[in-house]
Amino acid sequence: xxxxxxxxxxxxxxxxxxxxxxxxxxxxxxxxxxxxxxxxxxxxxxxxxxxxxxxxxxxxxxxxxxxxxxxxxxxxxxxxxxxxxxxxxxxxxxxxxxxxxxxxxxxxxxxxxxxxxxxxxxxxxxxxxxxxxxxxxxxxxxxxxxxxxxxxxxxxxxxxxxxxxxxxxxxxxxxxxxxxxxxxxxxxxxxxxxxxxxxxxxxxxxxxxxxxxxxxxxxxxxxxxxxx
Amino acid sequence: xxxxxxxxxxxxxxxxxxxxxxxxxxxxxxxxxxxxxxxxxxxxxxxxxxxxxxxxxxxxxxxxxxxxxxxxxxxxxxxxxxxxxxxxxxxxxxxxxxxxxxxxxxxxxxxxxxxxxxxxxxxxxxxxxxxxxxxxxxxxxxxxxxxxxxxxxxxxxxxxxxxxxxxxxxxxxxxxxxxxxxxxxxxxxxxxxxxxxxxxxxxxxxxxxxxxxxxxxxxxxxxxxxxxxxxxxxxxxxxxxxxxxxxxxxxxxxxxxxxxxxxxxxxxxxxx
Numbered sequence: 001x002x003x004x005x006x007x008x009x010x011x012x013x014x015x016x017x018x019x020x021x022x023x024x025x026x027x028x029x030x031x032x033x034x035x036x037x038x039x040x041x042x043x044x045x046x047x048x049x050x051x052x053x054x055x056x057x058x059x060x061x062x063x064x065x066x067x068x069x070x071x072x073x074x075x076x077x078x079x080x081x082x083x084x085x086x087x088x089x090x091x092x093x094x095x096x097x098x099x100x101x102x103x104x105x106x107x108x109x110x111x112x113x114x115x116x117x118x119x120x121x122x123x124x125x126x127x128x129x130x131x132x133x134x135x136x137x138x139x140x141x142x143x144x145x146x147x148x149x150x151x152x153x154x155x156x157x158x159x160x161x162x163x164x165x166x167x168x169x170x171x172x173x174x175x176x177x178x179x180x181x182x183x184x185x186x187x188x189x190x191x192x193x194x195x196x197x198x199x200x201x202x203x204x205x206x207x208x209x210x211x212x213x214x215x216x217x218x219x220x221x222x223x224x225x226x227x228x
Numbered sequence: 229x230x231x232x233x234x235x236x237x238x239x240x241x242x243x244x245x246x247x248x249x250x251x252x253x254x255x256x257x258x259x260x261x262x263x264x265x266x267x268x269x270x271x272x273x274x275x276x277x278x279x280x281x282x283x284x285x286x287x288x289x290x291x292x293x294x295x296x297x298x299x300x301x302x303x304x305x306x307x308x309x310x311x312x313x314x315x316x317x318x319x320x321x322x323x324x325x326x327x328x329x330x331x332x333x334x335x336x337x338x339x340x341x342x343x344x345x346x347x348x349x350x351x352x353x354x355x356x357x358x359x360x361x362x363x364x365x366x367x368x369x370x371x372x373x374x375x376x377x378x379x380x381x382x383x384x385x386x387x388x389x390x391x392x393x394x395x396x397x398x399x400x401x402x403x404x405x406x407x408x409x410x411x412x413x414x415x416x417x418x419x420x421x422x423x424x425x426x427x428x429x430x431x432x433x434x435x436x437x438x439x440x441x442x443x444x445x446x447x448x449x450x451x452x453x454x455x456x457x458x459x460x461x462x463x464x465x466x467x468x469x470x471x472x473x474x475x476x477x478x479x480x481x482x483x484x485x486x487x488x489x490x491x492x493x494x495x496x497x498x499x500x
Binding site for chain 1: 409411414
């Protein structure tokens with residue numbers, strides 16, 4: 001599902017964010033991406049959504065060579081991926097319902113009769129069926145992240161990339177969000193979650209990919225935040 | 229913010245429109261001056277009348293020629309009598325009629341004077357050709373300068389209006405950068421992001437154009453009368469078809485500048 005072959009990323013000024021990285025994340029997997037700040041986690045996720053292009057090596061997502069996508073193909077490629085961020089990235093002047101429906105509208109689906117059942121379904125899944133008419137600032141951080149997750153799922157992506165999704169949340173709320181992601185994973189969505197949250201990683205014992213200074217220093221199937 | 233863009237676009241278009249009015253009136257004036265240039269060809273006394281007749285006909289068929297008038301020897305003499313007035317009796321001292329017959333040719337464009345004069349000079353029936361060479365040269369220099377300057381200023385003003393729209397759109401884009409970022413993350417095509425801004429730019433252009441059209445539409449006639457009252461020596465005659473054409477042009481310019489300005493701005497923003 002996600003394959004990196006000898007991927008390096010060099011930023012102007014000679015900063016090497018990733019150095020000859022090889023990785024293979026199969027379908028339906030739940031993987032954590034851990035490591036200190038500046039280790040290359042964000043670069044990793046940016047390469048997957050073609051927000052950045054690898055300096056060398058090849059990146060495959062959904063069997064597509066991401067680096068070789070033409071500019072016009074990028075939007076259609078991104079429609080198969082869901083992305084969740086630490087800062088939620090919700091639009092403050094849109095209601096929850098409008099925020100969640102936004103990707104569908106962007107994809108050209110404008111008919112609310114088609115949109116509404118899908119919004120209802122994902123809102124049910126994230127556990128906020130009653131909040132559709134509220135605005136983001138009327139919700140708690142955890143609720144906002146649930147809305148962001150609902151938005152990332154509305155177009156049924158095969159992969160969900162979560163970049164520090166619990167970074168702004170208290171431990172209990174963080175735990176709820178991760179359980180939600182686990183549930184989504186159990187329905188078949190491949191999930192890659194970049195995180196600093198040690199408790200969560202240690203508790204779940206899922207695959208852990210540890211990056212430091214642009215290198216993969218550890219890749220364990222049932223890993224912990226730190227090497228045993 | 230939109231009020232600012234509409235106002236600036238309107239001001240730019242207004243300047244553009246006013247300038248076009250001035251240029252157009254000047255053009256009318258210059259064209260009027262141009263038709264006042266005559267070429268006079270003096271005919272040899274020995275010339276074959278059939279040849280002269282042929283020459284008259286070919287001249288009146290020439291596209292650059294407004295009119296041809298044949299002045300006989302007698303007419304030339306009587307004109308001279310009139311010019312001399314009381315001194316006309318001097319002419320009685322002269323035997324016969326020493327004045328030549330001539331063709332007085334009025335041109336449509338001053339610029340064709342040298343060519344037509346040269347052509348006539350080569351005719352066997354023609355003794356001498358005369359036209360106000362330095363007046364023509366000066367007039368041509370002035371008209372070509374004014375037309376060039378006019379074109380430069382019109383394009384300059386259009387460029388300024390474009391620049392303002394580009395920057396106004398940039399502010400709008402900056403204000404909505406979060407929305408654009410999310411749009412792109414969830415798979416919006418560039419055109420999906422672009423269209424609303426381009427429409428907005430065109431709409432601002434339309435509003436600016438509308439303001440200009442109303443102001444110039446109302447101000448054209450009074451302004452004209454005032455100017456021609458002040459500058460009586462200039463024949464500021466006006467083409468009645470000019471106003472609707474100008475208004476249409478300004479309106480189109482508003483839409484074009486608005487749309488283009490936004491397009492340029494969004495393109496830069498999406499590539500950054």
